[in-house]
Amino acid sequence: MPRLLLILTLLIAPFTQSLAADNGLSGTLLVVNRNGGSVSLIDLATQTEVSRLNIDGPIPHELTASPNGRWAVTSEYGTGNNPGQRLVVIDVANAEIVRHIDLGANSRPHSIVFMNNNRHVVTTMELREEIALVDIIDGEIVRTFPTGGEDSHMVRLSPDNDHAFVAARGSGTLSKISLDGSEPTTVIPTGARAEGIAVSPDGDKVWVANQNDSTITIVDADSMEVLGAIGNIATNRAEFLPNGLAVLPGGSGENASARYVTYFDGNTFARAGQLELPGSDAFGTGVRLLAANNALYLADSALNEISIVVPAFVGTRAVIANNPDNVDGMAWSPLRVD
Secondary structure, three states, X not given: OOHHHOOOOOOEOOOOHHHHHHOOOOOEEEEEEOOOOEEEEEEOOOOEEEXXXXXXXXXXXXXXXXXXXXXXXXXXXXXXXXXXXXXXXXXXXXXXXXXXXXXXXXXXXXXXXXXXOOOEEEEEEXXXXXXXXXXXXXXXXXXXXXXOOOOEXXXXXXXXXXXXXXXXXXXXXXXXXXXOOOOOOEEEEOOOOEEEEEEOOOOOEEEEEEHHHOEEEEEEOOOOOEEEEEEOOOOOOOEEOOOOEEEEEOOEOOEOOOOEEEEEEOOOOOEEEEEEOOOOHHHOOOEEEEEEOOEEEEEEOOOOEEEEEEOOOOOEEEEEEEXXXXXXXXXXXXXXXX
16 A cells, blocks of 8 residues: 555654654744643753743734744734734743734734744734734734635735735635735635635645534635545644645544544645544544644643654654643744743
8 A cells, every 4th residue: 555545553652852852853842821821932852841921911822933933923812802912022042022012902813924034924813804914023013904704813824925825714715815915815715614724835725624514625826726625524723744745633534533633645635644642532633733843743732732743744743741721822943942
């Protein structure tokens, strides 16, 4: 049977500093803790939490780090009756919050992603049905763009940073937005509660996870035409590995349990493998993914742990931190905390 069609059995094994060194793991993993509202900074060389920054405001959900690793930004999302309206800028090496950027009332920022210039981020503003282009150094909004969708939750960028793609839960749509304003925004339906979104490394495709339909919609990033769909996988996140494999929390096919992570071939859309996670279906998925530094990081709020798969596709899953504080968004920086 071809290798990509094999169901992988990835064994849990103790994660040692030797394993980290052997695979070149270094830098800092940043993780949002929704309980209490904080960000943990974990040194990967020692697998220890070296700092925890309290987000003095509505609870954060998502997190992003600049390509050079100097900055990280989280968003004050808040709760149903207490929406947030600020971005929080973190100096990674010094493990300190350096500024807050107020996006204004009724903004509720959620998903954030850095541009290649290490200075600007794009963030969703759910309650306004907009995204904002923000200068994190000057602390100012450069420009806002309507998304054309309802409850615009997650944003990702094309590799050249020319376009933003936004998944909107309320309308079940995907939007393509020109960040220089030179093209009209395109909005297409994908499925009920469109949420998770990932852009392929070559920029050709956008994958959208439609949680309430238990489907994945694959879209041509240029034409915005639907290229295909994957059924029977209920998930709200998606990620791409540098080798072009798509990875999603949740099972598919005969192994449709929520306690899986499933890999797909990014070109053929065929299932390439599955990683079984501990726990029963009653635990739910509760997993956030981050592909970085030749590894796949899993923040599992059901198991109260952060684990890592090294290498990202064929490697061993191992726990690197126990954290009962409802772990959520993650980001990686090549820098260590001074």
